[in-house]
Amino acid sequence: MTVRAVIFDIGNVLIRWHPEGWFDARIGPARRASLFGAVDIHAMMQRIDAGAPFGATIEETAIAHPGWTAEIRAIRDHWTEIAQPAIDGSVRLLHALRRAGVPVFALSNFGAENFPLSEAQFPFLRDFDRRYISGRMGLAKPDPAIFAAVEADCGLPPETLLFTDDRADNIAAARARGWRTHLFTTPDALAACLTSHDLITEEQIT
Structure with a gap:
């Protein structure tokens, strides 16, 4: 799918x-x-x-x-x-996906009160179609309940969601629910994953 x-x-x-x-x-x-x-x-x-x-x-x-x-x-x-600096290569991928019309969500373990501080520092944190911030939800990864909450809110089948995270336990929890996953190591490796799914092309990454 x-x-x-x-x-x-x-x-x-x-x-x-x-x-x-x-x-x-x-x-x-x-x-x-x-x-x-x-x-x-x-x-x-x-x-x-x-x-x-x-x-x-x-x-x-x-x-x-x-x-x-x-x-x-x-x-x-x-x-x-x-909590800085920005990982510029990943930010470019976020914006490339948006330009390509691919919905992009955030799912992050982040406090409800310190997230706005980072959001003010890094405006690209506003550039998501949906944002799931653990401190606001009262749930945190890798609890399966936070992944279930994302599914219920966005209404998309688990197998249509591609999730990238740097922690193996979070990736395993998402995969257990049927999500597609990419264990983040570098922006280049994430770019290869996104192009392999035909979500963006190398030419679209600027």
């Missing part, structure tokens, strides 16, 4: 998400390693992605770790410096 919509993850597909690198540059790799060893930063962000409030959750975590208060609060205060 023909692909009728392409669904993009955002973090590490359209926008780089690697907080370790940001902290390496500011407090050094050794202190960053100590920070991430003492505080489960990614678990904190997963709670935010699932619907917990952005600022309050970070503040709660900061208070619980008095030795790392400033570093934890930096994630709130410097969000747009940390």
Whole structure:
């Protein structure tokens, strides 16, 4: 069956998400390693992605770790410096699909309160036909319920959806529902996938 919509993850597909690198540059790799060893930063962000409030959750975590208060609060205060830059090759593919008339959706684990900050920084995040943001939905990948919610909202058969994500567990969850999938590694590999499905041509990618 023909692909009728392409669904993009955002973090590490359209926008780089690697907080370790940001902290390496500011407090050094050794202190960053100590920070991430003492505080489960990614678990904190997963709670935010699932619907917990952005600022309050970070503040709660900061208070619980008095030795790392400033570093934890930096994630709130410097969000747009940390969640960047844009992955330009992927953004070009998003726009090529739109020019070709292919519906494009976003399905991302992203907090409801910090997503608007990134949206203001990267206007291309508005360039989707539908956006499924986990913090707004109260569901997060790889929970099968979030994929079911997408299907129910868009009304398209699972086998007509092509989903790209950088995490293997999210890809496996989508595939289990019958979605077509592409494990994201590079924009060039994603471009090859899209052209193989006759969604766009190499000439349309600019």
